[in-house]
Structures are given as structure tokens and as C-alpha cells.
Amino acid sequence: xxxxxxxxxxxxxxxxxxxxxxxxxxxxxxxxxxxxxxxxxxxxxxxxxxxxxxxxxxxxxxxxxxxxxxxxxxxxxxxx
Amino acid sequence: xxxxxxxxxxxxxxxxxxxxxxxxxxxxxxxxxxxxxxxxxxxxxxxxxxxxxxxxxxxxxxxxxxxxxxxxxxxxxxxxxxxxxxxxxxxxxxxxxxxxxxxxxxxxxxxxxxxxxxxxxxxxxxxxxxxxxxxxxxxxxxxxxxxxxxxxxxxxxxxxxxxxxxxxxxxxxxxxxxxxxxxxxxxxxxxxxxxxxxxxxxxxxxxxxxxxxxxxxxxxxxxxxxxxxxxxxxxxxxxxxxxxxxxxxxxxxxxxxxxxxxxxxxxxxxxxxxxxxxxxxxxxxxxxxxxxxxxxxxxxxxxxxxxxxxxxxxxxx
Amino acid sequence: xxxxxxxxxxxxxxxxxxxxxxxxxxxxxxxxxxxxxxxxxxxxxxxxxxxxxxxxxxxxxxxxxxxxxxxxxxxxxxxxxxxxxxxxxxxxxxxxxxxxxxxxxxxxxxxxxxxxxxxxxxxxxxxxxxxxxxxxxxxxxxxxxxxxxxxxxxxxxxxxxxxxxxxxxxxxxxxxxxxxxxxxxxxxxxxxxxxxxxxxxxxxxxxxxxxxxxxxxxxxxxxxxxxxxxxxxxxxxxxxxxxxxxxxxxxxxxxxxxxxxxxxxxxxxxxxxxxxxxxxxxxxxxxxxxxxxxxxxxxxxxxxxxxxxxxxxxxxxxxxxxxxxxxxxxxxxxxxxxxxxxxxxxxxxxxxxxxxxxxxxxxxxxxxxxxxxxxxxxxxxxxxxxxxxxxxxxxxxxxxxxxxxxxxxxxxxxxxxxxxxxxxxxxxxxxxxxxxxxxxxxxxxxxxxxxxxxxxxxxxxxxxxxxxxxxxxxxxxxxxxxxxxxxxxxxxxxxxxxxxxxxxxxxxxxxxxxxxxxxxxxxxxxxxxxxxxxxxxxxxxxxxxxxxxxxxxxxxxxxxxxxxxxxxxxxxxxxxxxxx
Numbered sequence: 001x002x003x004x005x006x007x008x009x010x011x012x013x014x015x016x017x018x019x020x021x022x023x024x025x026x027x028x029x030x031x032x033x034x035x036x037x038x039x040x041x042x043x044x045x046x047x048x049x050x051x052x053x054x055x056x057x058x059x060x061x062x063x064x065x066x067x068x069x070x071x072x073x074x075x076x077x078x079x080x
Numbered sequence: 081x082x083x084x085x086x087x088x089x090x091x092x093x094x095x096x097x098x099x100x101x102x103x104x105x106x107x108x109x110x111x112x113x114x115x116x117x118x119x120x121x122x123x124x125x126x127x128x129x130x131x132x133x134x135x136x137x138x139x140x141x142x143x144x145x146x147x148x149x150x151x152x153x154x155x156x157x158x159x160x161x162x163x164x165x166x167x168x169x170x171x172x173x174x175x176x177x178x179x180x181x182x183x184x185x186x187x188x189x190x191x192x193x194x195x196x197x198x199x200x201x202x203x204x205x206x207x208x209x210x211x212x213x214x215x216x217x218x219x220x221x222x223x224x225x226x227x228x229x230x231x232x233x234x235x236x237x238x239x240x241x242x243x244x245x246x247x248x249x250x251x252x253x254x255x256x257x258x259x260x261x262x263x264x265x266x267x268x269x270x271x272x273x274x275x276x277x278x279x280x281x282x283x284x285x286x287x288x289x290x291x292x293x294x295x296x297x298x299x300x301x302x303x304x305x306x307x308x309x310x311x312x313x314x315x316x317x318x319x320x321x322x323x324x325x326x327x328x329x330x331x332x333x334x335x336x337x338x339x340x341x342x343x344x345x346x347x348x349x350x351x352x353x354x355x356x357x358x359x360x361x362x363x364x365x366x367x368x369x370x371x372x373x374x375x376x377x378x379x380x381x382x383x384x385x386x387x388x389x390x391x392x393x394x395x396x397x
Numbered sequence: 398x399x400x401x402x403x404x405x406x407x408x409x410x411x412x413x414x415x416x417x418x419x420x421x422x423x424x425x426x427x428x429x430x431x432x433x434x435x436x437x438x439x440x441x442x443x444x445x446x447x448x449x450x451x452x453x454x455x456x457x458x459x460x461x462x463x464x465x466x467x468x469x470x471x472x473x474x475x476x477x478x479x480x481x482x483x484x485x486x487x488x489x490x491x492x493x494x495x496x497x498x499x500x501x502x503x504x505x506x507x508x509x510x511x512x513x514x515x516x517x518x519x520x521x522x523x524x525x526x527x528x529x530x531x532x533x534x535x536x537x538x539x540x541x542x543x544x545x546x547x548x549x550x551x552x553x554x555x556x557x558x559x560x561x562x563x564x565x566x567x568x569x570x571x572x573x574x575x576x577x578x579x580x581x582x583x584x585x586x587x588x589x590x591x592x593x594x595x596x597x598x599x600x601x602x603x604x605x606x607x608x609x610x611x612x613x614x615x616x617x618x619x620x621x622x623x624x625x626x627x628x629x630x631x632x633x634x635x636x637x638x639x640x641x642x643x644x645x646x647x648x649x650x651x652x653x654x655x656x657x658x659x660x661x662x663x664x665x666x667x668x669x670x671x672x673x674x675x676x677x678x679x680x681x682x683x684x685x686x687x688x689x690x691x692x693x694x695x696x697x698x699x700x701x702x703x704x705x706x707x708x709x710x711x712x713x714x715x716x717x718x719x720x721x722x723x724x725x726x727x728x729x730x731x732x733x734x735x736x737x738x739x740x741x742x743x744x745x746x747x748x749x750x751x752x753x754x755x756x757x758x759x760x761x762x763x764x765x766x767x768x769x770x771x772x773x774x775x776x777x778x779x780x781x782x783x784x785x786x787x788x789x790x791x792x793x794x795x796x797x798x799x800x801x802x803x804x805x806x807x808x809x810x811x812x813x814x815x816x817x818x819x820x821x822x823x824x825x826x827x828x829x830x831x832x833x834x835x836x837x838x839x840x841x842x843x844x845x846x847x848x849x850x851x852x853x854x855x856x857x858x859x860x861x862x863x864x865x866x867x868x869x870x871x872x873x874x875x876x877x878x879x880x881x882x883x884x885x886x887x888x889x890x891x892x893x894x895x896x897x898x899x900x901x902x903x904x905x906x907x908x909x910x911x912x913x914x915x916x917x918x919x920x921x922x923x924x925x926x927x928x929x930x931x932x933x934x935x936x937x938x939x940x941x942x943x944x945x946x947x948x949x950x951x952x953x954x955x956x957x958x959x960x961x962x963x964x965x966x967x968x969x970x971x972x973x974x975x976x977x
Contacts, residue, residue: 023104381674
């Protein structure tokens with residue numbers, strides 16, 4: 001029985017132009033208490049952080065600790 | 081299992097990352113150096129704070145928050161004139177986190193700097209280090225055109241707790257800026273001198289309530305019997321937070337003559353004020369006020385009830 | 398990352414600290430300082446840099462006992478009364494005596510407490526004769542400062558490993574089984590002492606938003622500490638005394654009476670009238686809140702719009718910068734402004750958390766649980782109302798005592814079959830080809846918690862909850878399915894949540910009286926001091942289900958006068974005052 005593919009909008013967004021995951025940065029992935037962020041490799045081979053799991057406590061360390069200001073934490077849609 | 085524990089890498093190895101041609105990689109090196117919490121990282125971070133990339137400089141300024149000492153302070157002061165405001169802001173915050181008094185060695189020479197932002201940050205940084213040498217430049221900075229500088233200067237003076245600074249604080253208590261006035265009055269709390277008391281009493285009629293509140297509150301520490309009439313006057317202030325502080329200070333000063341003026345304030349609808357009045361009536365323990373307190377033994381507010389009970393116990397004892 | 402790998406490593410250490418939030422780091426530091434030769438391992442399922450309830454910071458200490466502002470006797474009395482008398486005072490009293498030393502130590506770490514303009518501590522008067530609230534202007538740097546100390550002390554830190562079961566043998570603690578949250582590889586830690594600081598059970602009830610992670614507590618605090626202690630055979634005290642808090646609706650963060658109250662803010666009903674006089678969080682206060690909502694006078698609001706601009710700016714500065722910075726974003730998104738409107742509040746989901754109530758793993762004044770060598774501190778241990786400073790201080794007690802304990806013992810032998818059995822249990826959801834994902838198991842459990850366990854508590858409803866939980870457990874054990882190691886972590890959390898739900902129902906049914914206001918309002922029973930002035934201790938019974946016993950409240954150290962015992966009752970504003 002396959003699992004459904006239900007879409008969900010996620011609260012954490014990353015500005016790929018500012019993200020330096022390419023350079024080995026994993027600060028946001030490291031600090032997330034719920035471990036919901038991952039690094040994605042895009043088609044052109046560059047890397048950027050993104051929110052993989054919709055399990056966010058909107059607590060902000062990823063945004064606060066990002067060295068380049070690439071991460072924005074919005075409130076999850078269900079409660080904003 | 082390799083990688084099970086967090087690493088304690090060699091600092092020199094981590095510092096090699098600062099030579100990477102890519103700024104992002106240098107930022108990562110700064111983060112690793114910071115996380116080491118090893119003082120050996122300080123010279124490398126001091127180098128990174130002069131990096132050609134603003135992002136690296138900002139990260140280094142932030143990272144130095146985790147360290148202390150004159151070398152750290154010197155690096156942070158150098159960043160206060162950085163062309164990028166984000167670097168300056170980060171360095172300013174880090175300066176206020178210093179704890180080691182010797183860090184002040186690197187800040188003291190800059191307490192007369194013409195650059196307003198730099199001067200403000202240096203004053204804020206030296207405050208908690210409590211260096212007596214800062215007194216003269218801080219008093220001089222009270223004449224500065226910018227209110228932000230004057231407020232920081234008052235802070236430095238207050239932390240030094242030196243009676244010779246009172247004339248300067250008295251003058252600052254008449255500053256045009258509300259925040260400077262309020263800070264100057266609070267800064268007098270260490271002194272029970274007549275100079276401090278007269279300045280605080282005068283400020284009880286300041287047009288701004290937050291200034292009157294600071295004066296009423298500080299009189300608990302600075303005041304003496306001669307201040308009681310002025311504080312009794314403040315019981316009729318039109319702002320409740322000022323009245324509350326006046327009640328509290330009268331309690332601290334043991335102003336039993338004010339007890340019969342405080343007792344009827346138990347009838348006021350502001351619960352915070354009722355709580356404070358009950359507690360102070362207990363401190364003053366004037367038997368004639370017991371009837372007012374007993375009226376509120378069953379007050380709806382549990383804290384009022386508790387304070388009333390405590391006050392009545394004190395009177396009985 | 399997240400691929401499921403097969404692996405098992407075993408390491409030995411003297412002291413294993415599970416949980417790197419607040420209590421855990423302090424325990425590790427104290428143990429290491431007392432015995433520098435001890436091998437101390439600090440393990441966290443997240444990253445110690447930003448883990449635990451204070452992930453982003455904390456705006457102040459709510460319960461500091463500073464000489465000149467409050468006394469240990471006063472504090473112990475307040476806490477005893479706030480807990481309806483059910484309180485072993487020794488732990489509270491020791492905390493009250495020693496927390497000032499911890500404040501000074503934290504100050505040395507670089508955590509700044511608010512000082513006045515002369516550099517002296519600036520303690521705010523909030524709700525008692527004593528004065529306990531000490532603001533932290535740079536509270537956002539707490540975790541950084543702690544982390545720095547851990548690095549300096551060269552504590553061995555293990556991140557992203559989740560402890561799943563404790564190991565015992567020879568009648569004492571032997572270690573723990575852990576699993577990597579990104580690879581599913583196992584780590585067996587043999588330890589002479591284990592200190593648990595795993596936080597609250599914050600994912601027990603479901604927030605009204607329906608978002609699984611929109612909880613009051615940090616959502617990573619999913620109750621593993623309670624579940625592990627239970628399965629290891631430790632006693633848990635008074636779990637029926639739930640945590641329920643008055644919160645900003647939907648945002649589900651604190652309205653912060655501690656910040657707004659002394660400045661004149663208060664909780665009001667739809668007419669803007671004050672209906673409770675004291676905003677200090679207690680079960681009685683929550684009962685009044687509940688009654689107001691049920692009685693048609695709601696919604697209930699946080700009222701600040703009568704305050705001066707200067708006061709509101711100060712409240713905003715504290716509330717929006719430090720503890721939950723997204724709160725400012727929330728109000729902006731809604732277009733709400735403290736100056737203009739009252740802010741809608743609501744009742745939180747239920748949870749276990751001694752930080753604000755009195756339930757948790759039973760510990761004494763040394764943070765010892767009922768299992769030798771096993772300690773617990775912080776939100777998961779039953780020292781009442783202990784907040785962040787309690788976590789630090791009781792964590793310190795645990796570290797100090799554990800450092801002594803390990804001096805006299807070697808590793809306890811344990812049954813290797815336990816490790817194998819735990820591997821089988823943990824990995825079961827990875828061995829299936831399809832089934833129920835953990836988020837659905839969790840959602841259903843928590844929805845049932847809301848339907849049947851949220852007070853007022855009704856016997857028939859709680860019994861129905863037990864039936865439904867049995868069914869969910871069957872589904873979980875036979876049909877839960879995960880695709881990667883991240884989902885496996887969620888599956889293990891779902892299991893802890895279900896254990897906690899079972900314990901909540903069972904403990905609530907056992908105490909056949911009402912106590913602690915709304916927290917344990919059993920509508921069929923009145924308060925009954927004759928039979929229930931006691932702790933209830935829950936353990937794992939021989940049948941694998943919760944077993945219960947009563948335990949006497951230890952004789953008080955600080956006496957409470959008869960007329961002081963009702964201090965938190967009768968919270969409702971009388972008509973004459975409310976009208977003003």
C-alpha cells in the first residue's frame with residue numbers, strides 16, 4: 001500500500017543566492033532541534049539548505065545562526 | 081567509532097581555512113575556531129576581523145564574543161570603524177560581553193573618540209569592567225551632543241560608584257533627554273549624600289512619569305528621613321507606577337508617619353498597588369493601620385491576602 | 398544522510414548524561430569539575446549548541462532566591478502552598494539555599510542578569526512577599542555560554558543520538574541503548590551512573606492549531622525521559638498533575654504574566670474585565686480561566702492596551718527579542734498591536750513538566766531516582782515549579798552526587814539479550830514494506846489525549862482513552878512503517894508519547910479526588926485530604942502496565958500555617974472590584 005503524496009507548505013525558506021552550503025556550511029542543519037533541514041544539490045551542482053520535513057517549532061536558531069542571513073523562519077501556515 | 085564525539089581539532093589546522101580563497105570557506109573556518117572555545121584561536125579571529133570580505137569580518141566579530149582579554153578587546157575596537165554597519169553592530173555587542181577588567185586596557189584610549197558610534201560602543205564596553213580610569217572621559221562625554229553617548233556615559237559613572245562623580249550626575253539629572261535623566265537618577269542609588277537626595281527629590285516633579293518613577297524608586301536606596309515628605313507627596317502622583325515606587329520607598333525608609341496615608345490606598349482598584357501597600361504597611365507595622373488591612377484579609381487577589389496576613393502577623397509580633 | 402544503516406558500537410564511560418539542554422550540561426560540568434578524571438559523556442538527540450527548552454534563550458529567572466530579596470524558608474513555603482501541600486520540601490529547600498551560587502556561576506559563564514545602574518542585581522517584584530524574578534537581558538546567549546563551558550571542560554559531546562532504553566543490572570543502572578537519528582546505527586553506552594535531563598513531555602496533547610509541532614514546549618521534548626524511566630522500573634510521581642498553561646492562542650507561546658503583570662498587564666474576559674486577580678500560573682488560576690471560557694464570557698485576553706507607551710515598548714522588548722522571537726512575527730502577521738487590541742488567549746494542550754507543575758520522575762534532594770546510580774533533573778524530575786534555574790541547580794546536584802557514586806562502583810553487568818531485544822523493537826518499523834507512518838500514529842494518540850484526557854477529567858472518558866490507546870499501540874507495534882532514519886526517530890518519539898498518554902490516563906484514574914485546580918479536576922470527586930494527602934507513585938507493573946501506590950509526603954521542614962494553605966484558592970475577582 002503506497003503512501004500518499006500530500007503537499008504541505010513549509011515555514012523555513014532559504015535564499016539560495018546567500019546560502020554557502022557549497023562551501024561546506026551546515027550551520028542551520030546542525031543547530032535545528034528537530035533536525036528538519038537538509039542540504040540539497042541543485043541541477044547545476046550547487047548546494048543549498050532547505051526544509052525537508054514539515055516539523056518546525058519556529059524557534060529561530062537556524063535563522064539566527066546562519067552566517068550569511070540566508071534563512072528566514074516564517075510561522076507555519078496552520079497557526080499563523 | 082570515528083566522529084562519534086565532537087572534535088577537539090588543532091587550532092593551527094582550523095586556522096588554515098582562513099587562507100581559503102572563497103569567503104564562504106573562511107566563514108566556516110571562523111565558526112570552527114569560535115566553537116573551539118580555545119584561547120589559542122584569538123589571534124586567528126583577530127586576523128579574520130580584518131578580512132577583505134564583510135561576511136567573514138562580521139562572523140569574526142560575533143565569534144569573539146566567546147573570548148575575553150585585551151587582545152579580543154583590541155580586535156573588537158578596530159572593527160568599530162569598519163565600513164560595513166553589520167560588522168560594527170556585531171563588534172559593539174561583543175564588546176559589552178567582555179568581563180575581564182584587563183580587557184579595558186584596549187578600550188580606555190578610545191573613550192574620547194570623535195566617532196560617535198565608536199565612542200558609544202566603547203563606553204558601553206568599559207561600563208561593566210569598572211575601570212576607574214574611565215571616570216574622567218565618561219564625565220567629559222556627558223557634554224556630547226548625542227543623547228546615546230550621554231546615556232552610556234552615565235552608565236559608566238553609575239557602575240563606578242564614586243562620590244566625586246555626583247556633581248556630574250546631578251547635572252545629567254537635568255539633561256534634555258528623558259533617558260539620560262532617568263539613568264542618571266538611578267545611577268545615584270549608591271550614594272546617601274545630600275547631593276543625591278536633593279537631585280532625586282527635585283526629580284519627583286519631573287514632567288515625565290518614567291523619570292519620576294526612577295527618582296521614587298532610587299530614593300529607597302539613597303534616601304533618608306529628610307526625603308520622606310517629598311515621597312509622601314509622590315503618593316498623590318497621577319501615575320500608578322510612580323505611586324507604587326513611592327510606597328515601596330517609604331516602606332524601606334521606615335516612614336511610619338506615612339502609614340496613615342498609605343492605608344487608604346488599599347481601597348484603590350490597581351491590584352499591584354494594593355499588594356505593595358499591604359507589604360509596606362507590614363514593614364511599617366503601625367497598629368492604627370490594622371483595621372484597613374483587616375478589611376482586605378479576604379481580598380480576591382491571593383497575593384494581597386498573603387501580604388495582608390504577613391503584615392498583620394508583623395504587627396502582632 | 399537519513400539512510401538506514403546496520404551498525405552497533407559499544408563505549409564505556411563513568412557518567413552518561415542524556416540531554417544537553419539545561420540540566421544536562423550543568424550536571425556534566427559539575428561532575429567533571431568534581432572528578433576531573435571521570436569520563437563524562439553528554440548525549441543529545443539534537444545538537445547541544447541549540448537543544449532543549451531554552452534553545453533560543455530565556456528572558457529571565459522566575460524563581461531566583463537571592464539573599465536580601467527572598468529567603469529559602471519563604472520560597473519553600475510558597476512552593477508548598479502552590480502545590481496544594483503535596484511536596485517533599487527537602488529538594489525545594491536545598492534548591493532555594495543553593496540556587497544563588499548557581500546564579501553567580503552562570504554570571505561567570507557570561508550569562509548576564511539584569512543589574513541596576515550601579516551594577517547590582519535588579520530583582521523584580523512579581524507576585525509574592527518574596528521577590529524572585531531576575532531578568533536576563535542577554536538571555537539569548539545562554540546556550541552559547543553553556544556550550545563554551547562544555548568545550549572548555551573538554552566534555553565528550555555526542556550529538557544526534559537518541560537514547561531509547563536504559564540498561565539496568567545488579568539492582569542499579571548499567572547504561573543506555575541509543576540510536577543515531579541520521580543513520581539508525583546503534584550505540585550501547587555502559588555507564589556507572591546515568592543522569593537524565595530529557596525535558597518535558599511536550600508533545601502529549603495536540604495544540605488547537607492541529608500542527609503537531611506547534612506545542613508550548615520545545616517540540617523535541619517528546620517525553621523520552623518519562624518513558625525510559627518507566628521501562629527501567631523507576632518511580633514517577635503525581636503524573637495526574639498535568640501542565641496546562643494560559644497561552645497566546647494559535648501561537649501557543651506564553652503570555653508572560655511574569656513580564657507584563659508587574660507592569661500592569663492582566664488577563665481579561667471579553668468585556669475587558671479582570672476575572673482573576675493573580676496571573677501566577679497555578680491549577681486554580683487555570684480553572685478560573687476554563688470557567689470563564691465555558692461560561693460564555695470568553696474569549697479571554699491579555700490586556701495591555703491601557704498601559705503607557707513606555708511600558709508597552711518595554712514589554713515588547715522583553716517578550717519579542719529573547720525567549721520566542723517569532724512572537725513579534727506572529728502579531729505582525731495578524732496585525733495585532735498591544736497598544737490597540739487585547740490579545741486572544743487560550744488554554745494549552747496538556748503535558749508533563751515539573752517546570753510549571755509537580756509531576757515527574759521521582760527524585761530526592763540529590764536528584765536521585767528510585768534506581769541507584771540513575772538521576773533525573775530539570776522539567777522531567779518532580780521538583781515542583783523549578784523552571785530554568787531549577788534545571789541548572791538540580792542538574793548540578795545530580796552531577797555532584799554522581800561523581801561520588803562512581804567512585805565506589807564498577808560497571809553493573811546487564812543482560813545482553815536486552816540490547817538485542819531493544820534493537821529488534823527499534824528497527825521493527827524499518828523491516829516492513831508498508832504500513833502506518835509515525836506521524837499518523839502520533840496524531841491519533843494526541844488527538845485522543847485531547848478528546849479524553851484534557852480536564853475536567855471524567856472516569857468513563859479516561860477509560861475509553863485507555864481502550865483507544867490499546868488499539869493504537871497494537872497498530873504501532875504491528876504496523877508502523879518508516880522510510881528513513883529521520884522517520885525512525887519520529888517513530889520512537891511516537892512510542893514515548895503513547896507511553897506518556899497511558900501513564901497520564903492511568904495516574905489520573907488512580908487519584909480519586911480533585912486537586913491542583915484544573916490540573917486534576919475529577920468532576921466526580923471532591924478534594925479528599927484524608928485519603929489523598931500523599932504522592933502517587935507510578936511504576937511499571939509485572940503485567941507491563943502502570944502500577945500505582947501512595948507515598949507519604951515527608952514531614953515539612955518549613956511549617957505552613959493552617960490559614961496559609963488556601964493561598965491559591967479563591968482566585969476569582971469579586972463583583973465590586975471587577976466593576977471598577
